[in-house]
Amino acid sequence: MHVTVDFSPATWAEAARPVLIEAAGRYRALVKYKQLEAALQESTGATAPQPLHRWLADVLARVAQDCESRGEPLLSSLCVNIQGSAGQAYADAVAAARGARPDDPDEHAAVERLECYRHWQAAGLPSDGGTPLRTAHFTPARKAPARKAPARASATRVPGTARTPAAPRKRAAATPAAPEPKPVAMCPTCFTAVPASGICDYCD
Numbered sequence: 001m002h003v004t005v006d007f008s009p010a011t012w013a014e015a016a017r018p019v020l021i022e023a024a025g026r027y028r029a030l031v032k033y034k035q036l037e038a039a040l041q042e043s044t045g046a047t048a049p050q051p052l053h054r055w056l057a058d059v060l061a062r063v064a065q066d067c068e069s070r071g072e073p074l075l076s077s078l079c080v081n082i083q084g085s086a087g088q089a090y091a092d093a094v095a096a097a098r099g100a101r102p103d104d105p106d107e108h109a110a111v112e113r114l115e116c117y118r119h120w121q122a123a124g125l126p127s128d129g130g131t132p133l134r135t136a137h138f139t140p141a142r143k144a145p146a147r148k149a150p151a152r153a154s155a156t157r158v159p160g161t162a163r164t165p166a167a168p169r170k171r172a173a174a175t176p177a178a179p180e181p182k183p184v185a186m187c188p189t190c191f192t193a194v195p196a197s198g199i200c201d202y203c204d
Helices: 009-024 033-044 052-070 087-098 105-119
Strands: none
Touching: 009 033, 009 052, 009 105, 033 052, 052 087, 087 105
């Protein structure tokens, strides 16, 4: 007889703790989003009624708040997407637990992960305590500083001499306006482009 178990973020957050602690016990181990989802489904018997990006932030926020109340590093930092990025789900969890959102979630997660490995005395942890490792395959885009236009040199005319007429400027040929690029739909969890199907290949 098949018994249907209702999905509960609180129950999944409780079940996520041992999964993440197991990873914290191995230096530089990580838990991918899909791995966490599969482990939680198996341990609770429940299936999430929504795509991963709809419930992940809630579950990780509960995990982070529990760690904060225990005075522990945030286990949620060990959970990453297929690209190795902690993503906005982690940023939401940090904000919920500590009241401030990190500017660079992946950099923050790298430092927090190291604290997890140290706290749970990870196997393979170097004797010097290890170093933070940024696991994302990309870095946030930064705006380049605006460049100042070079100053135009002015010709110096000697008093009493005739002004030399400036050479006529050649007018650039008109070029047709380039079509405006179509907006690209982005996944709200891992911030990668979503295909035409509307389903993220990494998260859903």
